[in-house]
Amino acid sequence: MIMITMNKIENNHSTNNDSYRHLFVIIESINNELIPASLEMLGEARRQMDHFNLKYKSNEKVIAIHLGHGIKDLSKDLISYGADAVIYADDPHLKYPINKIYTKIISQIVTDPHSLKEISPEYVSIFKKPRYMFFLADSIGRHLSSTVLAELDSGLASDINKLVISDLDIKHQHKTKGETIHYQKVLEMYRPDFSGFLWTTILCLDNKNPEIAKEFHPQACSIIPGAFQPCVQDTKRTGIISQFSPQFDEQDLKIKVVKQELVKNPVQFENYKIIVSFGRGIKEDPEANIKLVEKLAKILDAEIGISLPISKKIFHLNEKYDSIYITPNRVVGTSGRKVTPVIYIAVGISGAIQHLDGMKDSDFIIAINPDENSPIKDVCDVFIKGRMEDVIPVIIDELSKRSGQLKEKEIQVNTYGKL
Amino acid sequence: MENCDVTIVGGGSAGLAALKHLSSLGKQAILLEAGKEIGSKNVSGGILYSKKSNNGKIYNVEDIYGESFLTEYPYERKITKYILNATSKDKVFSIDLTESHNYQTNFGYSVLLNKLNSWFAQEAQNAAERLGGGIITGVHVRALKWEEKRSKIIVQTDELEEFETKVVIAADGVNSEIAEMANAREKFSPSELYQGVKVLVKLPEKIIEERFEINNSEEGAAHLFAGDVSLNLIGGGFLYTNRDSLSIGGVYHYDSLLENPIEPAEIVNSMLKNPLISELIKDEVPIKEIDKTLSKEQQVRKSFAITKLLNNWNELRQLYYSHKLKEKSIADRKYSSEDEIKSKLDNLTKRLTDEYNIKFKTNYIELEYTTKLVPDGKRGRMKKPYHKNILFIGDAAGRGLFFGPRIEGLNVGMDDAARASIAVARSLDKNNFDSDYLGEFYTRLVEESPYTVDMKEIDKQYLNVILNSTRKRIPSNVLGLKHKLLFNLVSNDGLRNFFITMINKYGYTRLLSFIESEDVYFKVPIKIADKLGTLNTASYIPQIPTIQDRVAKLCYHEDNISHIKILDSSKNFLRKMVVLCPTKCYSLEGDEVILQHEGCIECGTCSKETEWRHPRGEKGVIFKYG
Amino acid sequence: MTLNIAVLVKLEPDFSEGSVSYNPDGTLNRAETKSKLGAHSAIASLAAFYTKVKYGGYISVSSMGPPMAEIALQEAQSICDADELHLYSDRLFASADTLATAEVLQQGIRKMNNGKEMDIVFSGHRASDGETGQTGPQTAWKLGFTFLGNVIDFSVDLNKRFILAKRLVALPGFYDIVEEIQAPLPVFIAIDPLYKPIFDTISLRLTSSRYLKEAKERAANYKTYLKVLDHKKLELDPRFVGLPGSPTIVHKVEKIPKARTTRTAELIEGYDREGIKNTITKILQLVQK
Numbered sequence A: 001m002i003m004i005t006m007n008k009i010e011n012n013h014s015t016n017n018d019s020y021r022h023l024f025v026i027i028e029s030i031n032n033e034l035i036p037a038s039l040e041m042l043g044e045a046r047r048q049m050d051h052f053n054l055k056y057k058s059n060e061k062v063i064a065i066h067l068g069h070g071i072k073d074l075s076k077d078l079i080s081y082g083a084d085a086v087i088y089a090d091d092p093h094l095k096y097p098i099n100k101i102y103t104k105i106i107s108q109i110v111t112d113p114h115s116l117k118e119i120s121p122e123y124v125s126i127f128k129k130p131r132y133m134f135f136l137a138d139s140i141g142r143h144l145s146s147t148v149l150a151e152l153d154s155g156l157a158s159d160i161n162k163l164v165i166s167d168l169d170i171k172h173q174h175k176t177k178g179e180t181i182h183y184q185k186v187l188e189m190y191r192p193d194f195s196g197f198l199w200t201t202i203l204c205l206d207n208k209n210p211e212i213a214k215e216f217h218p219q220a221c222s223i224i225p226g227a228f229q230p231c232v233q234d235t236k237r238t239g240i241i242s243q244f245s246p247q248f249d250e251q252d253l254k255i256k257v258v259k260q261e262l263v264k265n266p267v268q269f270e271n272y273k274i275i276v277s278f279g280r281g282i283k284e285d286p287e288a289n290i291k292l293v294e295k296l297a298k299i300l301d302a303e304i305g306i307s308l309p310i311s312k313k314i315f316h317l318n319e320k321y322d323s324i325y326i327t328p329n330r331v332v333g334t335s336g337r338k339v340t341p342v343i344y345i346a347v348g349i350s351g352a353i354q355h356l357d358g359m360k361d362s363d364f365i366i367a368i369n370p371d372e373n374s375p376i377k378d379v380c381d382v383f384i385k386g387r388m389e390d391v392i393p394v395i396i397d398e399l400s401k402r403s404g405q406l407k408e409k410e411i412q413v414n415t416y417g418k419l
Numbered sequence B: 001m002e003n004c005d006v007t008i009v010g011g012g013s014a015g016l017a018a019l020k021h022l023s024s025l026g027k028q029a030i031l032l033e034a035g036k037e038i039g040s041k042n043v044s045g046g047i048l049y050s051k052k053s054n055n056g057k058i059y060n061v062e063d064i065y066g067e068s069f070l071t072e073y074p075y076e077r078k079i080t081k082y083i084l085n086a087t088s089k090d091k092v093f094s095i096d097l098t099e100s101h102n103y104q105t106n107f108g109y110s111v112l113l114n115k116l117n118s119w120f121a122q123e124a125q126n127a128a129e130r131l132g133g134g135i136i137t138g139v140h141v142r143a144l145k146w147e148e149k150r151s152k153i154i155v156q157t158d159e160l161e162e163f164e165t166k167v168v169i170a171a172d173g174v175n176s177e178i179a180e181m182a183n184a185r186e187k188f189s190p191s192e193l194y195q196g197v198k199v200l201v202k203l204p205e206k207i208i209e210e211r212f213e214i215n216n217s218e219e220g221a222a223h224l225f226a227g228d229v230s231l232n233l234i235g236g237g238f239l240y241t242n243r244d245s246l247s248i249g250g251v252y253h254y255d256s257l258l259e260n261p262i263e264p265a266e267i268v269n270s271m272l273k274n275p276l277i278s279e280l281i282k283d284e285v286p287i288k289e290i291d292k293t294l295s296k297e298q299q300v301r302k303s304f305a306i307t308k309l310l311n312n313w314n315e316l317r318q319l320y321y322s323h324k325l326k327e328k329s330i331a332d333r334k335y336s337s338e339d340e341i342k343s344k345l346d347n348l349t350k351r352l353t354d355e356y357n358i359k360f361k362t363n364y365i366e367l368e369y370t371t372k373l374v375p376d377g378k379r380g381r382m383k384k385p386y387h388k389n390i391l392f393i394g395d396a397a398g399r400g401l402f403f404g405p406r407i408e409g410l411n412v413g414m415d416d417a418a419r420a421s422i423a424v425a426r427s428l429d430k431n432n433f434d435s436d437y438l439g440e441f442y443t444r445l446v447e448e449s450p451y452t453v454d455m456k457e458i459d460k461q462y463l464n465v466i467l468n469s470t471r472k473r474i475p476s477n478v479l480g481l482k483h484k485l486l487f488n489l490v491s492n493d494g495l496r497n498f499f500i501t502m503i504n505k506y507g508y509t510r511l512l513s514f515i516e517s518e519d520v521y522f523k524v525p526i527k528i529a530d531k532l533g534t535l536n537t538a539s540y541i542p543q544i545p546t547i548q549d550r551v552a553k554l555c556y557h558e559d560n561i562s563h564i565k566i567l568d569s570s571k572n573f574l575r576k577m578v579v580l581c582p583t584k585c586y587s588l589e590g591d592e593v594i595l596q597h598e599g600c601i602e603c604g605t606c607s608k609e610t611e612w613r614h615p616r617g618e619k620g621v622i623f624k625y626g
Numbered sequence C: 001m002t003l004n005i006a007v008l009v010k011l012e013p014d015f016s017e018g019s020v021s022y023n024p025d026g027t028l029n030r031a032e033t034k035s036k037l038g039a040h041s042a043i044a045s046l047a048a049f050y051t052k053v054k055y056g057g058y059i060s061v062s063s064m065g066p067p068m069a070e071i072a073l074q075e076a077q078s079i080c081d082a083d084e085l086h087l088y089s090d091r092l093f094a095s096a097d098t099l100a101t102a103e104v105l106q107q108g109i110r111k112m113n114n115g116k117e118m119d120i121v122f123s124g125h126r127a128s129d130g131e132t133g134q135t136g137p138q139t140a141w142k143l144g145f146t147f148l149g150n151v152i153d154f155s156v157d158l159n160k161r162f163i164l165a166k167r168l169v170a171l172p173g174f175y176d177i178v179e180e181i182q183a184p185l186p187v188f189i190a191i192d193p194l195y196k197p198i199f200d201t202i203s204l205r206l207t208s209s210r211y212l213k214e215a216k217e218r219a220a221n222y223k224t225y226l227k228v229l230d231h232k233k234l235e236l237d238p239r240f241v242g243l244p245g246s247p248t249i250v251h252k253v254e255k256i257p258k259a260r261t262t263r264t265a266e267l268i269e270g271y272d273r274e275g276i277k278n279t280i281t282k283i284l285q286l287v288q289k
C-alpha cells in the first residue's frame, strides 16, 4: 500500500534538475475506445515537446500512460497520434476507471524509475517524477488529476485551454521571498475564468524562499476537451511500448463497479464549431427548406438545431426528416439545450426570449430572416434580410467556390470523425 | 403499505382550511399539493370576505385560524371603499356601492394568494404536525383505487409510494381530476364557468393611498367596472388595491367567450387602456438601454452594473413610499431619517441619469399575468358534493358565489372545508364511512350553509341595498324606454319583491340568462356612462406588454411531458383555443391545431375537450403573487 | 447505528445579475459583490440532509474562509439541520490553492464530532468562482477516503457499512456514462449538480419537514453550534497551509481576445452578394482560428 506522502521539506535548491523529466499524458478510454479528447491532449503534448526540445536542445519525451483491460492494442494508435512512448497497465481490475485504484497505479508508474528503463535508460538512476503532466478535464480526469497530484504533492491547474512553456523572472512574496528569481521551463497554464472573458495564468513553482523551501513537481494541468487539435494520424511513426505490472491493495478491490450504462446523445452540439438552426420560417416548403439547411450544414460541417415549435411536429414531413431533425434533443433554448458555438446561424427563427436564452452566448451570430423587426436582430452580429429560399443558395454557391479553404479543415474533421 | 386517516388533495385556501379545521378537531390528516410550494398554483382576484348571515352559521377565516389572522397581516388592505364604474370610451360614471359591500360583512380584505395561502399553510402545518399529520408539497395525485371490502381508498401519486386512506377531501380546484377519476361529476360545462384574468401592477404604497384617496395605510379601495371595458362579453372588470400593488382584471362568462372569442389578454388590456385606470396605475419607470456599439463584454458588465443600481433604486423607492418598512429601517438605524432616504434616492436617480443614461418615463409596471377558470355555483355546484368516501369542497365542488358585483370563492371554500371536517371527524369517531353516514351528512351540512342559499335564491335585501345606492344617482329618464320599464319595475319595492319571490319560486337558475344579460352587463352601463359620465383623459399611453413578454416574465419549472393531450386536432373547440388560451399555447398549423404546453398557466380553459391533467409534482407554472 | 456525516461548504460571490460587481479591468469586485452559500455547496448540504432523514446521523458542516464565511455555514445549517458547524479561519490560510486548502480541511474533518471518524463526507461538485473541483478529491486523498465524484444518487447499507452510488460520468463530445459503484465506508462524495433527494414515502416527507423546521430554528441560533478553529487549534504547521503551502500561484490575468466584439447587427440585404461574401470570409476566419 502506498502511504500518503506527508509533506516533507526538502533542501534541494537546484533549478534545472534532471530528476524531473518528460511530459506524461494520462490517456482515457472507455470500453477500449479512446476518448477523442485524449488525442487532442496528445497532439498538444507533441507540439509542446517538439518546441521544448528545439528550444532547450534536449530530448524529453511525450509518454502516454494508459490503464485499462484489453487496451494493449490501442498503444499503436497513441504512437501514431504523437506519443514517443506508451506505458500501459492491462488488468481486469483496471477495466473501470475507479479513482482510488487508478490514482495509485498512475502514481506508481510515474514515480518508478524502472518505468523508463526502455524509454530513457540514461536517466533511470536519477529520475524521480515527471516534469509535466496532462490530464483531461472531464468527469474522469478532473478527479484523477486532483488525487494523483495530492499523492505526488504538487500543484495542479484545472480546465486549461492554452499552454506556453517559457523562462520567467518571478518576484513573489512567498515563493522567492520578494526577490527576483529566474525560473526555467515553466509551464504557463491558461484558464478561462468564470465570466469567459478573462484568462488566468497559473504557474506551479518551487518555493525558493529558504524558510519554506520546497520543490513541486510535476507541473500538471487538466485540459478542456475541444481546446486543442489532435495531430494528423501518422501510422508510420514508431515508439516504445512498454507494459507495467500494477500492484493492487486488497482493500481497494472491495470498490466495485456493479453496472455501467453508456448513453450517447445523437446530437453532439459540443463537437461542432458551427450550429445552424431552423424555425418556423421554413413553412413555405418545409421539406425543401430542411434540405437546404442540411446542405448548408454539411458544407460548413455544422450540427443542426431547431426552435421549440418545430419539435412539436407541426409540419408533415417524410419519416426520415421527422426522425432525424424533429426531435426534442435538437431544441435550442430554455426547454432544450444551451449552446455556445463559435458561429450560430438562425434560419427562420424570430428570436423569442426562450430561444435566445439558449444561444445568445455564441461568439458570432448570423440570422437569415425577411423580417427586420424580429427580435433576433437585437442579438446577432450579421442580419441577412431575406427569405431563406433566396439567401441560402447564394451562401452555398459562394462557399463551394472557396472549397479550397474548407478542404484543409475537412481533413482534420474526417480523421477526427473516424475515431 | 403506509396509511393515514384523512387525505386532503389540493393545498388552495379550501384544502388548507380543511387541514386546519380537522386538526382543531383533533384529527390527523395529510394534505397533498402538486405545486412545489404552497401558493404557487393559486389565483384569485381577490377579496377575502368574512360574512354574517341571518340564514345560519358561517365558518369564517377567523373562526378557522383564530384571531392571529387579524394580527399577523397575511392580507393586503381592508376594503372600505367599494365603487362601481360604468364606462363608455373615455367617459366614466361612478356609483358608491360601499353599502352593498358592507352588507352582512364582517370585513373584506384584499389578498394575494401566494402570501395568504403560505400563511394559512404555516398555521395548518403547525396544528397538523402535533397530530402526526402535515402538508406534503410537490406531489400530484394521479389515481385513486377503491378497496371496496374495507371501504378504503388507495392513493397513487406521481412521486410517492402508494398509500391507504379512509377518507379523501378533494380540494383540487375547478379543474378537479379527483372528480374525473371518481366519476363524481361531469367536467363543468361552459355555461357553468367563468374565465378570470388578471394582471398585478406594481405601485408604491403612498402613491396608492394618494391616488385612491385613502387616508389610512391599512385601508384600501375596490373598483368594479361594467360597460364597454368588457368588450361585449357578459362579465365585468375589477381593480383592487393591495399594499403596494393593484390587482386588475375581469371575470367573464365562459360561454359568452366561446360565442365571441376574444383573447383574455385583450380583456385586461381594455381595462388598462381605459383612461381612468391608465391614470390610476401610472408610475415613473426607468428605461434601461445599453449602448450596442460597446464590446459584448462591456455590454454585459454595464448591464450588470445598471441592474444592480436599479435594484437599489427600486428598493429605496419602495422604502421611501412605505409606512412600516420605512419606520422599521429608521428604528433599525439603517437610515437616520426620512430625509436621508430621500437624498439617497435622489442621488441614485441622478447617478442613473447622468452616468448610465437611464431615462425615466411615465408608464406602468406589470408584475404578473394570470388566468383561471372559476365555477359558477348558481349553475354548476355539485348537488351532492361527495362520491363514496370522497368529499368535495371549494372550487372542486363548483361552489363559487357570483351575484352582481359579488365574486366569492375563497370564503365559500373555507366554509365548505369546516363542514367537511366536521362530517369526517364524526365518521372517524364512529368508524363509519358509509355514504349514508358521511356523504349524506356532509351534503346536509353544505345545504345548511347560507352560501348555498345565496346560490339558490336571490337575496332581496342585498338587491335592495344595491338599487338604493344606484337609484339615488341615476334619474330614470336617462335610460331608454325598455330599460326604463325594467328599472322602474325593480325600483318599486313592492313590485320587485313580488317579482323576485316569483323568480325564486319558479327557479332562479332558469331565469339567470335574463338577469345576466347583455343589457345588464354592458348596454345599460354604456348608456349611463354616455349620459352621466365625466370625461377622463390619460396623460400618457400605457405601453402594454405583449403576451410573449408576459409569458417571459412568468416562472416555469418545465416538464418535457405535456400534461394536456389533444384528442382531436381538427375540432372547432380547439380552434377557439388558439384565441382563448391566455398564453397562446395553441396555434393553427395548416388545418391542425397544435399545442406548445411549455407556456401553459394551467387555467383549465382548454380542458373541456382535451385530456387535461395538472402537471406532475413541482412542475409547471409558479405564480409568485397569485 | 447512525452515521457521522460531514459537509464541506464554501462562501461564494453571487454571480447573478443584480448582485455581482466588476472592476473596470473586468475582474470581480469582491467588496461590492454579495456573497452567499455556493450553489454546489447547497446541493451537498441537501444530500447530507437526505442521509440524516433516511438513515439518521450527526451532521458537521465546515468551511475554510474569512470570519464572514459563517453566513455560509448558517445557510447550510438551514438546509441540512447540522448538529455542529466548523469554521477554519486564520489569516495564515489566506490565498491557499487547492492543495493547501485540502490540508486544512482534512485536518478539520479529523476534529469533527469530538474526533469520531466520519462515515461520509459530502462536498459540492465545484465552486463557481474559480475552484474547479480539485479540493474535494484532494481532501479525500489526504484523509485516505474513497472518493466518489459526480454522484447523482446513493443508498447506504448500514449493516454491511457499504455505500451504493450512482455516478454520471460526462465525457463531453463522447459518451455519458451512468455508473453504479459500490464501496465500503468511509467515503468522500462530491455530489453532482443534477442530484435531487427523493423522499418517496409519506413518513419520509413528514420526517423531513420536521427536521427542516428544526433546521430553521437552529440556523436562527447558529452561533451556538459554531466552532471557529485557527491553525493552532487545528494543529497545523503554518508552512503547509496558505500561500507557503501552495505549489501554484496566479501569475497574471488578461483579457481573452475575442473574435468579434460589438453586437450591433450589421444588416445585409439578401440580394447583396458582396455582403454575403464578406460574411463567408468572416465565417471561414473564425472557424479556422
Ligand SMILES: Cc1cc2nc3c(=O)[nH]c(=O)nc-3n(C[C@H](O)[C@H](O)[C@H](O)COP(=O)(O)OP(=O)(O)OC[C@H]3O[C@@H](n4cnc5c(N)ncnc54)[C@H](O)[C@@H]3O)c2cc1C
Residues within 6 Å of the ligand: A278, A279, A280, A281, A282, A284, A306, A307, A308, A309, A310, A331, A332, A333, A334, A335, A336, A347, A348, A349, A350, A351, A352, A353, A354, A355, A358, A368, A369, A370, A371, A374, A386, A387, A388, A389, B551, B556, B598, B599, B600
Ligand atoms: C416556457 C416556454 C419555454 C420555451 N422554450 C423554448 C425553447 O427552448 N426554444 C425555443 O426555440 N422556443 C421556446 N419557446 C417558444 C418560443 O416562445 C417561441 O414560440 C419560439 O421560439 C418561436 O419559434 P420560431 O422562431 O421558430 O417561430 P416564429 O416565432 O413563428 O418565427 C418564425 C420566423 O421565421 C421568419 N420567416 C418567415 N418566412 C421566412 C423565410 N421564407 N425565410 C426565413 N425566415 C422566414 C419570420 O420572419 C419569423 O421571424 C418557449 C416558450 C415558452 C412559453
Ligand SMILES: Cc1cc2nc3c(=O)[nH]c(=O)nc-3n(C[C@H](O)[C@H](O)[C@H](O)COP(=O)(O)OP(=O)(O)OC[C@H]3O[C@@H](n4cnc5c(N)ncnc54)[C@H](O)[C@@H]3O)c2cc1C
Residues within 6 Å of the ligand: B009, B010, B011, B012, B013, B014, B015, B032, B033, B034, B035, B041, B042, B043, B044, B045, B046, B047, B048, B049, B139, B140, B141, B142, B171, B172, B173, B174, B176, B177, B178, B195, B196, B197, B198, B249, B250, B251, B371, B372, B373, B374, B393, B394, B395, B396, B400, B407, B408, B409, B410, B411, B412, B413, B614
Ligand atoms: C380572477 C379571479 C378573481 C377572483 N376573485 C375572487 C374574490 O375577489 N373573492 C373570492 O372569494 N374569490 C375570488 N375568486 C375565486 C377564488 O380565487 C377561488 O374560488 C379559490 O381560489 C378556490 O380555492 P380552492 O382551494 O378551491 O382551489 P385552488 O386554489 O384552485 O386550489 C386547488 C389546489 O389543488 C392542487 N391540485 C390540483 N390537482 C391536484 C392533484 N391531482 N394532486 C395534488 N394537488 C392538486 C392545485 O395545485 C391547487 O393548488 C376569483 C378567482 C379568479 C380566477
Ligand code: SF4
Residues within 6 Å of the ligand: B564, B577, B580, B581, B582, B583, B584, B585, B586, B597, B599, B600, B601, B602, B603, B604, B605, B606, B607
Ligand atoms: S393550454 Fe389550456 S390550461 Fe394551459 S393556459 Fe392554455 S388554455 Fe389554459
